[in-house]
Amino acid sequence: MDKMMAGGAGERITHVDTIDRYGHTSLMVAAREGNLAEVKALLERGADANARSDKGKTSLHYAAANGRADVVQALIQGGAMVDARDRDGHTPLMLAANYGCDQTIRTLLLFRADPFALSNAGSTALAYAEQNRHPQTLKILIDALKPQ
Numbered sequence: 001m002d003k004m005m006a007g008g009a010g011e012r013i014t015h016v017d018t019i020d021r022y023g024h025t026s027l028m029v030a031a032r033e034g035n036l037a038e039v040k041a042l043l044e045r046g047a048d049a050n051a052r053s054d055k056g057k058t059s060l061h062y063a064a065a066n067g068r069a070d071v072v073q074a075l076i077q078g079g080a081m082v083d084a085r086d087r088d089g090h091t092p093l094m095l096a097a098n099y100g101c102d103q104t105i106r107t108l109l110l111f112r113a114d115p116f117a118l119s120n121a122g123s124t125a126l127a128y129a130e131q132n133r134h135p136q137t138l139k140i141l142i143d144a145l146k147p148q
Contacts (some may be wrong), residue, residue, distance in 0.1 A: 016047045023054035031070055033053035036070050039063075041093035050080060053074065056087035064092035067101035076111045089120035097125035097141060100134035105141065115144045 006141070017025050027047040030038035037050050041048060050058055060080040063071040072092070076082055093113040096104040105125075109115065115125055126145070129137040 002043055010133060016042060017051055025051050025059070026068060027051065027059045028053060028057070028062050031059035031071050031075060032066055033067065034063070034066060034068040034071055035072060036068075036074050039071050039074050039078075043074065049075055049078045050142060052086075057083070057085075058084045058092075060084055060092045061086055061090070061095055064101065064104050065099055067096070067097035067099065067104050069101075069103040069107040072104055072107050073111075082108060082111050085117075089118065090119050091119075091125070093117070093125045094123070094128050097134070097137055098128040098132055100129070100132065100137045102134075102136055102140055105137060109140075109144050 016029075019025055020029070024032075025047065026127070027039065027042045027049065028051070030042060049060070052058060058080060060075045060082070061077055061084065062073060083093070084089055091113065093105065093108045096108060111135065118124060123131075126138065127140045129141055
């Protein structure tokens with residue numbers, strides 16, 4: 001069954017998971033932009049939280065890379081796989097670490113993102129934080145690696 005969004009008066013009906021010319025769904029765009037209300041609305045209408053772009057990225061990858069912790073939480077609660085990997089083996093946690101998105105990292109860790117995951121190149125989230133000189137991010141990840 002196709003997932004469709006009902007438009008208002010005079011609006012045409014569009015598919016929730018329609019892909020734009022850049023290979024992104026509406027959910028990916030809303031997640032990247034941090035539009036929490038739109039993300040929730042799309043998920044409620046049945047948008048696929050795990051749909052992939054042509055590079056294998058999910059909406060969660062886009063939200064994490066842009067430091068959208070509230071959107072990250074909504075996506076995970078809407079069924080997004082917390083440790084989804086793109087074509088390069090990057091997880092959302094790795095992308096958040098790469099850009100020093102500390103609150104997003106805390107949110108991902110709260111939902112049990114794997115800090116030990118390796119990219120296809122053999123790097124971890126910790127390595128990305130170190131390479132990009134994010135000392136607070138390093139501290140958060142090191143604390144997450146300690147036995148509890």
